[in-house]
Amino acid sequence: MATYAYRCDSDGPIxxxxxxxxAPDTVACPSCGGPSARxxxxxxxxxxDRGRMAVIDRAEASGSEPAVVSSPPPSRRRAPAARPDPRxxxxxxx
Numbered sequence: 001m002a003t004y005a006y007r008c009d010s011d012g013p014i015x016x017x018x019x020x021x022x023a024p025d026t027v028a029c030p031s032c033g034g035p036s037a038r039x040x041x042x043x044x045x046x047x048x049d050r051g052r053m054a055v056i057d058r059a060e061a062s063g064s065e066p067a068v069v070s071s072p073p074p075s076r077r078r079a080p081a082a083r084p085d086p087r088x089x090x091x092x093x094x
Contacts, residue, residue: 006036013039 006014008029014036016027026035
């Protein structure tokens, strides 16, 4: 059984479980009885590794629950540039 998503204009999202490939383009809303159009969404990536799933979860959460900060992040210090070899000081530089 697959879960298909539909959206009713007055009641919002609806999920319907049906055998794969049997979902119609519209279904009747269980609350108001009006037509609900099918909403296409990306496939579930449940078989991905934990790192990828964590990134997907954070990305989805940022759409509805963005992180609120009180100040900008601290600037990162750059590592000091490596000193050139004194023996190559006289060579032309690009």
